[in-house]
Amino acid sequence: MREPPLVPLGEEVSRPAAAIGVAVQRPWQRGAGLSSIVRRIGDSVEHFLSSSGFDRAPWLAVVFGAGILAWFALNSPWQWAAVIGLSLLIALAGSAVWRGDEERGHIRAATIACGLVFAAGVAIIWLRSELIGAEAIERPVVERVQGYVLDREDQPAQERTRLTLAIRDAEAGVARKIRINVPLEKMEEAQIAGPLLVEGAVIKARVRLMPPASPMLPGSYDFARAAWFKGLAATGSVIGPIEIVEPAPQSSGLPAVQRVLSSHVRERVDGSAGTIAAAFASGDRGAIAEADEEAMRDAGLTHLLSISGLHVSAVIAAAYFLAIKLLALFPPIALRVRLPVIAAGVGALSGVGYTLLTGAEVPTVRSCAAAMLVLIALAMGRDALSLRMVAAAAVFVMLLWPESIVGPSFQMSFSAVVAIVALHSSGAARTFLAPREEPWWRRSGRQITMLFITGMIIEIALMPIVLFHFHRSGVYGAFANVIAIPMVTFISMPLIAFGLFLDLLGLGQPVWWLVQQSLDALLAIAHFTSSRPGAVKLMPQMGYGTIALFVCGALWLALWNGRARLIGFVPATVATAMLVLTPIPDVLIGREGRHVGITVxxxxxGRQLLSLRDSRSSYSRDNLLELASVTGDPVPIAQWSGAQCSTEFCILEIERGGRTWVIMMARNRDLVEERALAAACERSDIVVADRFLPRSCSPRWLKADRGMLERTGGLSLDLTNQKVKSVASVQGQHGWWRGESE
Incomplete structure (x- = not known):
C-alpha cells in the first residue's frame, strides 16, 4: 500500500486536509474571532461616544430614573438587592477592565457612572418606601377617633371638605395619618359650634374608615400606592357630628392666606371663571365644576388648571423682566451692578413666594426648582434653555420625591419641557427663528408658526403618556393650546395680579371684569374643542413594553445630536404598531366582583359596554368605559336582549375567538341551593361573584369569586387569545399591595 506523499512545508494543503486542520483549530480560532468581534464592537462604541457630541448629564438623569422605575417593576426585596449588587459589579468591572486604557476612556466612564447611578436610583426609592410608607388598616371599620388636623382642602364642587388627621391608634400603640371627607353641612355645623376647623385644631368624630383602595382594574389609578407614599393608613368619611376638642391657634400662616385669597378672587369673578382664577391665584382647584374640568381635559388644556411649569415660569419671567426694565431706568444702579443678577434674585423670590402661596405641591416645587436653575444660568450669562438644566431639575425632584416618577404629573411636565428644549435647540429651529431683516408681519408669522409647531410636538410627546395613564387623549389639543397658553400667560395671569394689586386701593373692579372675559373665553375654547366630533381618542390599557419603547424612542430623539438621533424613530414606530394592535378587553371584572363590564x-x-350593575359611582363607570375604549353610557346587562337574568344571576353568551363563551354573574349575595349552583357553574365558562363560592362550583375556564379576587385584584380578560391580566401581576411584594404577588 502506497503512503501518501509528504507535503513540503509552506505548500498549500489539499482541501480535505485543510478541512481537518480547521476542525482541529476551531476552538482557538473561535476564541480569536470572538475577541476580534468584541474588540471591533468596543471600537465602534467608543468612536460613537466620542464623536456624537452629546451632553452626558441628561443621560445620567435618565439612568437614575431608570433605577427608580426598576424598583417599581421588580417584585421582591431579593431582586432589588440583586439589581443593586449587579449594578455595582458592572461599575467595578468597568473600572478594572479598562483601567489605564485611554482608548476606552468613554466606555469606562459610561460603565462606571451608569452602574453607580442606576444602583443609587434603586436604593433611594427603596429607602424612601421603608421610611415613609404607612401600613394600611386591616379591614373597614367604624369608630370614633380624636385627631389633630394636619391639612384642610376645601372642595365645594364636590360639596365636601377633606381633612387629613393625625390620630393615635391605642390598639397598636402608634400614630396614624388618615384622610376623611366631611360634607359641607357638617362643616357648617362644626364652625357654628366653635372656631373654624382648620390646621392645628383637635377634633372628635365618628368615621367610617377603609384601607386605601388598590386599582379597580389592571391599568386603573393605584390609590393604595399613592397613599403609601403620603403616609396615609386609611381614608373614609364622617358619619356623625364633629366635636372640636381644642380650637386651632389664631392662624396667620400660608393655609389661611390661601383660603382668604381664594375666597377674595371668587367674590370678584363669577361662576366657573372665578374658580379658575382662584386656582391661578392660590392653587385652590376644589371649586372647579366637574363639567368644566372634563371639557378642559378633553381639549388638552387640563395642564392649565394645575399650578406647574407654565404658571411658575410666567410669574418668574414677569418679575425678572419687570425688575430689569425698572432698574435700567436708574443709571447709577445700571452702571454699577449687573442687572441680570438683581433681576434673577427678584424672580427667584417671586417664584418661591408663588410656590409657597399655591400650596408647594410636588409639580409646583419641581417647576420652581427648574426655574431657579434657569435664573442662575441667566445671571451667569449662560444659555438658559438647555437639557442639562432640565436634567438637574429632574434629579432634584427624584432625590426628594422619587415616587413621583411613576405619576403622570412628573412624566407629562418633564416630557413637555424636554420636547420644547430639544425642538428649540435644534439647528432647524434656530435657523427658522434667527433674526433677519424682514417686515414685522413676517417675523410674527414665523413666531406663530413655531408656536403651533411647538404645540404639535408637545402633543405628540405627551400622547403616549396620557393614553397610558388616562386611556384617552384630546386630538385637537395643539390647536386649543396655541390660543389658550398665550391667553393665560400674557392676559389672564397678569390681569389677576394687577387686579389684586389695585384691590389694595379699591380700584380693581374693571380689571376683574377683564379677567372674567378672558377666562370665560378659555372655557368657551375648551367646551368648543372637546365637543368636536372625534375630539377624544380612547385606547385600551397600554402595555409596559409599549410605553417603554415610546419613552426610549423619545429620549433618544431628544438627547442625541446629529443623524444618530433618528434611530429613536425605530422604537417609537414599533411602539405605535404595538399600540394599534393592543387588544380591547372582552370582559372587565372589578376588584370586588361587583362591577363587571362586557364589550359587545x-x-x-362599533362597540358598547354592558354593565352588571347600574352603578351611581362615576369612578366605577368611568373606569369600565375607559379601559374598554367605549364612549357613551353603559347598558345594564339585565336590559340586554341576549342576557337571561334572574334575581340571583345573569347569564350571557358572547362569540369570541371562534367559540361561544357562557358567562354567569352573581347579582347579589343571596344564598343559592348548592346543587343547582354547581350545575349552573358546570355549564358556564366564566363565573363572577362578589362572594365566596363553594368548591362544587367549577366552571370550564375561570371562577372569579371573592376568594380569587382578593388574591389577584381586578381582572381584564381577552377571550380571543384566552389571556387573563390581573392587578396582582404588576404589584409584587411592595408594601401597599395586600393581595398575593405573582
Missing amino acids: PNQDG
Whole structure:
C-alpha cells in the first residue's frame, strides 16, 4: 500500500486536509474571532461616544430614573438587592477592565457612572418606601377617633371638605395619618359650634374608615400606592357630628392666606371663571365644576388648571423682566451692578413666594426648582434653555420625591419641557427663528408658526403618556393650546395680579371684569374643542413594553445630536404598531366582583359596554368605559336582549375567538341551593361573584369569586387569545399591595 506523499512545508494543503486542520483549530480560532468581534464592537462604541457630541448629564438623569422605575417593576426585596449588587459589579468591572486604557476612556466612564447611578436610583426609592410608607388598616371599620388636623382642602364642587388627621391608634400603640371627607353641612355645623376647623385644631368624630383602595382594574389609578407614599393608613368619611376638642391657634400662616385669597378672587369673578382664577391665584382647584374640568381635559388644556411649569415660569419671567426694565431706568444702579443678577434674585423670590402661596405641591416645587436653575444660568450669562438644566431639575425632584416618577404629573411636565428644549435647540429651529431683516408681519408669522409647531410636538410627546395613564387623549389639543397658553400667560395671569394689586386701593373692579372675559373665553375654547366630533381618542390599557419603547424612542430623539438621533424613530414606530394592535378587553371584572363590564358590538358597527350593575359611582363607570375604549353610557346587562337574568344571576353568551363563551354573574349575595349552583357553574365558562363560592362550583375556564379576587385584584380578560391580566401581576411584594404577588 502506497503512503501518501509528504507535503513540503509552506505548500498549500489539499482541501480535505485543510478541512481537518480547521476542525482541529476551531476552538482557538473561535476564541480569536470572538475577541476580534468584541474588540471591533468596543471600537465602534467608543468612536460613537466620542464623536456624537452629546451632553452626558441628561443621560445620567435618565439612568437614575431608570433605577427608580426598576424598583417599581421588580417584585421582591431579593431582586432589588440583586439589581443593586449587579449594578455595582458592572461599575467595578468597568473600572478594572479598562483601567489605564485611554482608548476606552468613554466606555469606562459610561460603565462606571451608569452602574453607580442606576444602583443609587434603586436604593433611594427603596429607602424612601421603608421610611415613609404607612401600613394600611386591616379591614373597614367604624369608630370614633380624636385627631389633630394636619391639612384642610376645601372642595365645594364636590360639596365636601377633606381633612387629613393625625390620630393615635391605642390598639397598636402608634400614630396614624388618615384622610376623611366631611360634607359641607357638617362643616357648617362644626364652625357654628366653635372656631373654624382648620390646621392645628383637635377634633372628635365618628368615621367610617377603609384601607386605601388598590386599582379597580389592571391599568386603573393605584390609590393604595399613592397613599403609601403620603403616609396615609386609611381614608373614609364622617358619619356623625364633629366635636372640636381644642380650637386651632389664631392662624396667620400660608393655609389661611390661601383660603382668604381664594375666597377674595371668587367674590370678584363669577361662576366657573372665578374658580379658575382662584386656582391661578392660590392653587385652590376644589371649586372647579366637574363639567368644566372634563371639557378642559378633553381639549388638552387640563395642564392649565394645575399650578406647574407654565404658571411658575410666567410669574418668574414677569418679575425678572419687570425688575430689569425698572432698574435700567436708574443709571447709577445700571452702571454699577449687573442687572441680570438683581433681576434673577427678584424672580427667584417671586417664584418661591408663588410656590409657597399655591400650596408647594410636588409639580409646583419641581417647576420652581427648574426655574431657579434657569435664573442662575441667566445671571451667569449662560444659555438658559438647555437639557442639562432640565436634567438637574429632574434629579432634584427624584432625590426628594422619587415616587413621583411613576405619576403622570412628573412624566407629562418633564416630557413637555424636554420636547420644547430639544425642538428649540435644534439647528432647524434656530435657523427658522434667527433674526433677519424682514417686515414685522413676517417675523410674527414665523413666531406663530413655531408656536403651533411647538404645540404639535408637545402633543405628540405627551400622547403616549396620557393614553397610558388616562386611556384617552384630546386630538385637537395643539390647536386649543396655541390660543389658550398665550391667553393665560400674557392676559389672564397678569390681569389677576394687577387686579389684586389695585384691590389694595379699591380700584380693581374693571380689571376683574377683564379677567372674567378672558377666562370665560378659555372655557368657551375648551367646551368648543372637546365637543368636536372625534375630539377624544380612547385606547385600551397600554402595555409596559409599549410605553417603554415610546419613552426610549423619545429620549433618544431628544438627547442625541446629529443623524444618530433618528434611530429613536425605530422604537417609537414599533411602539405605535404595538399600540394599534393592543387588544380591547372582552370582559372587565372589578376588584370586588361587583362591577363587571362586557364589550359587545352595537348596531353602528362599533362597540358598547354592558354593565352588571347600574352603578351611581362615576369612578366605577368611568373606569369600565375607559379601559374598554367605549364612549357613551353603559347598558345594564339585565336590559340586554341576549342576557337571561334572574334575581340571583345573569347569564350571557358572547362569540369570541371562534367559540361561544357562557358567562354567569352573581347579582347579589343571596344564598343559592348548592346543587343547582354547581350545575349552573358546570355549564358556564366564566363565573363572577362578589362572594365566596363553594368548591362544587367549577366552571370550564375561570371562577372569579371573592376568594380569587382578593388574591389577584381586578381582572381584564381577552377571550380571543384566552389571556387573563390581573392587578396582582404588576404589584409584587411592595408594601401597599395586600393581595398575593405573582
